[in-house]
Amino acid sequence: MAERMGFFTDTSVCIGCKACEVACKEWNRVPDDGFVFRATSYDNTGALGANTWRHVAFIEPDRPVTGDGLDGWLMASDVCKHCTEAGCLDVCPTGALFRTEFGTVVVQADVCNGCGYCVPACPFGVIDRREGDGRAFKCTLCYDRLRGGLEPACAKACPTDSIQFGPLDELRERAEARLDRLHREGRSNARLYGEDPGDGVGGAGAFFLLLDEPEVYGLPPDPVVPTRDLPRMWRWAAAAAATLATVTTLAVLGRR
């Protein structure tokens, strides 16, 4: 397997230009997401879904902005997290979802049967079925581009390097250094999200530097892959079955 590759999205330098959304759709031929004015700041695509694989969230200030420009209007480009423990992958019955040689999680449209098990299995609400098509779609981390030695389209288009692509270990180091600098500059709310291999998804292949609580961005504060409890559940089920069998056996034997 090649080195595990991923995204580090540094929202502290995101200018909300949405070039990532557009480049993603252009490269991957993702359909538009409808033409709806949502009155949610400058965000009119709403959320990640089958037709939006990069999504820039805009969080309006909740108080009058002051002279200090920083942190007044938050922008963040969200994407599939390419989890170490990926719920979507775990539950896929057809093998449409698979882990690539880059450690990323990709869904193959020509194998997907549209069962939709993956949709509730994602703790981030990323993967979704396309209306009128039925199959599930999400970010592939531009698997085709990676195979061709190119960086993903969104990272390539990002003018401020808010989206950085590279070997995950290197990205984590870079993120720590950036976080340190922001903390030294007094931006104590800055934090990393999804970089910790000890978290509920075993660490994300696409992690973020946020300037506020994850909930502010619409991200779950403590995501857990739902399939993490499966072994334990199976053990309970096995124990329950064993108990039942024992009780039944004893009951039958006791009659005699």
Add this chain to the structure above:
Amino acid sequence: MAECHPVGFQWVMEAKARGATVFHIDPRYTRTSAMADVHLPIRAGSDIVLLGALINHVLSGGHEFREYVLTYTNAAHLVSEDFRDTEDLDGLFSGFDPDGRTYDPASWAYAHRSDAPPPGEVGGASGAGRGREHAETAEAETYGSGGAAADAAPATDPTLTHPRCVFQVLKRHFARYTPELVERACGIPRAEFARLADTIVACSGRDRTTAWVYSVGWTQHTAGAQFIRAAAILQLLLGNIGRPGGGILALRGHASIQGSTDIPTLFNILPGYLPMPHAGRHEDLDAYLASAGPDTGFWGRKRAYLVSLLKAWWGEHATAGNDFCFGHLPRLTGDHGHYATVLGQIDGTVKGYFVIGENPAVGSSGGRAQRFGLANLDWLVVRDLTLVETATFWKDGPEIATGEMRTEEIGTEVFFLPAASHVEKEGTFTNTQRLLQWREKAVDPPGDCRSDLWFFYHLGKRVKARMTGDEIDRPVRELAWDYPEEGPHAEPSAAAVLREIGGIGPDGRALDSYTELRDDGSTRCGCWIYCGCYAGEVNRPARREPRGGADPWIAPDWGWAWPANRRILYNRASADPDGRPWSPAKALVWWDAAAGRWTGRDVPDCEPDKPPGHRPPSGARAEQALSGTDPFIMQADGKGWLYAPFGLADGPLPTHYEPHESPVANPLYGVQANPARVVYPRPDSPYNPPRSPRFPYVLTTYRLTEHHTAGGMSRPLPYLAELQPELFCEVSPELAAERGLVNGGWATIVTSRTAIEARVLVTERMRPLRIEGRTVHQVGLPYHWGWGGDGLVTGDVANDLLPLALDPNVYIQESKAATCDIIPGRRPAGPALRELVRRYREDGDG
């Protein structure tokens, strides 16, 4: 900048990562503000108060870069005894003619040095008539590459204490521009102003520089040119021009707008900012050159520039005997700007109209006047990528809906010609830093789509073929119009055109530099400032060495910058008067005494072998008149102009005037708005009265990252249209409460021109401002929508709200500051819309 120039903004982010402090001054808190260290909200149109107060802060605190100012600017020049300032005349400079609303600039001149030869006629002729003509034909535009004519031998006072020296004139002029005034007029609190003022002073001088970046937020005002002048004064005082990290950086509206003034699509200038000749006044070449800018400095070679241009255009027919066909050039008779043309269409004096890559029915101010003009033409040619509204107004425009126009009554014959996009043709872009970059063709244009070059070339060939032996046909008949053709559609060679623009010598070889241009007809050059772009028979704009070439920092082998591949203009000022860099950190070019030459990282912007100690002989011409310490080589006197003795239509110094439509009184003068602004008071060009209670809010228009100008290139694209699908207005929670506006609901915005509807975005990013003790609200409107144009998304036309009020120097419309009312709900449709506007106008007038 993050909103409209996100790719360029990466370098601001880069600077920030290296420790730069970023201030953002804007009426709205935008994507740029979110990245800035400090955002200063400003009332739209009050920028000269802010800049004036910064100038005052520098002057009164003694913070100017004294050595730079003394040697490189005109601070020491004495001004004529006849000059009267706006401080003396309550908002007017001396020389104003209230009937013609124009200035006679004669009294603004320098005082002439008594021991020098007489200065002669400056700018060709003086008097009110000249000032009026200068204004009427927007002649200030000619200063895009050089300064105005001026006395090159003025009296001076190196101690800067003489009451009539420019330095003291400046001090008095800006003395009342104080932090208190900034707070009252701009709405910027004193503490925030102090932070800005302290920072720019701390970040200027020998070791540090400050840059100002602006875009149409400064230009699109009735005093827009003076906004930029104010920034120029500040930067000159702080020594921030001609040095790395300094400057005033103009971000242009879209690709190659810089190119479209260099090789103009404007009525008032010829390539390289040579002025367009006037009918009557410029019968021959000598008469023209006598008033076509200064004789000293490099502009003094103007005869060579023009003759080489005429040779490029008329080839063998252009000879010394016939003034090089100077008589073939068209002549100006007055204001032929965009808005005057439109009013001419309404009046029936303009019969035909080419619209190339523009969408004035949606994209220009006063959209109604635009469309009434289009409807009164004999013929209209629209070339664009999609069927824009300008091509379809006759069947689906807003005036059809109101019943004011009926399709069957519109006689305009409309020709729509599909155009090739920038990836479907080759050529160059010239971007904001004067950098020419060659574009390869990626794909063939589909169907009948053709490049603009193809269209004009073949149109020209067909017109030429119809020319007769009649004298009136001679200029077109004799035109040199013979470029190599390529491919199945006979596409003219863009490279051949570029080579001609770059200049060709007597031996037929491409020229190296504009200093090789001759006035005897032996050289040809389509644009003198681009001369050398094909030097050595190399398409230099096509070079792509990111960090290569002589200096990785300058990257001289990436594209080609005019003039002479120089990346920072006036860079002689990066060295001290003796030719040494001001500091090691800011070294750019310097005098190498041993070699007897200027050298450095950039191409030196001066004669390479002129030593710093050189002093010109009396009566010298052209560059011979410049001393070794004159960095501003295109100026008549080689100096950076703190004070402009000639060349501007509205005064030698920037002065705060309220926008044409403003909710407040001018806090400084009895004169409310720029007295020389261009307005067209007529029934089809109505205005909101100043301080009208009917139109109490400030209206400002702008662009979003997601769309392009009037939307012709973005509304038809699903991936862009979905990102901003509807016209919306941005209002503060306070204004929303005052007017009953609901986030996500509808609002109707009304001016004297019309009313439009928009969705409402209530945001804390819009801050109500305290102006003169009361609250002033601003309404923000992006202008990307229209009713059709092959768009996937549609919306009302924001530009329909705007007045026809223009800057008097360059005729740009005031689209950044007007007044309006805003009410909840959708606008009435049909004739009821006009009824609503009529009621407002009656109330407003009453």
